[in-house]
Amino acid sequence: MSRRTAAARTLGSGSRVDLLHLLQSGGPQTVGDLADRTGLHENTAREHLQRLVLDGFVHREPEVRTTRGRPRIVYRAITSQDVRTDPVAARRLEDAIAGAALSRVLLAGYGRTVESVPESARAAGRDLAARAVAAVQTPSPRPAPDLPPEQRQLDALTAHLDRLGFDPDLEDEPLRFHLWRCPFLDLARERPDIVCSVHLGLAQGVLDAVGGPVEAAALHPFVEPHHCVLELRAQVPAVAAATTS
16 A cells, blocks of 8 residues: 555544644643543544554654653654654645645535535635645755745645645646646545645645745646646736836
């Protein structure tokens, strides 16, 4: 089984996603704490946590204590500090962020009108993109400061799409990415309104976080059976536009 397949299966469990979210938002916690907060039996929570540990989303370690006594074993989510020293952890963390965005929309979508789902999905992706950028930029060399903003944006988005497994191919004219693989293919075929909108939101958030003139305008799913297109748009500065008019 590939690393990406294992990660997808790990994050395919709602209980594991809930546990990971609690660790990401609440810091290190014991099995008992997490079982109480989720309503899971301790043994069930422990099994889910072990799966998260094995697939690199969570660390298991002794609690740091300042008093006497045997330290408790706590679990904590992988952090950006871990990512700085482990590029594999960077990919896993970004998988987790993308999976969390999808889960957020799927869990919150019940009872909403169909028209609101794509916008909610885009918003979830954008909200989480800043975390992805902050976490995964450090392991790779930072772009040269003299690179134009557009190039910095495209470099960051290329890295983001590649880490998620899209096999991206950038076309300059028109400005767009050809995406030859989808890490959530089965779900995307069933609910492209959710999956593709989340990925569009993530792309928009990455570009916003880096800063510059490039925007993600649209994601066109399945223009061919295994081929999607991410349409980009470069905003022309007002001064430049006035000069050329």
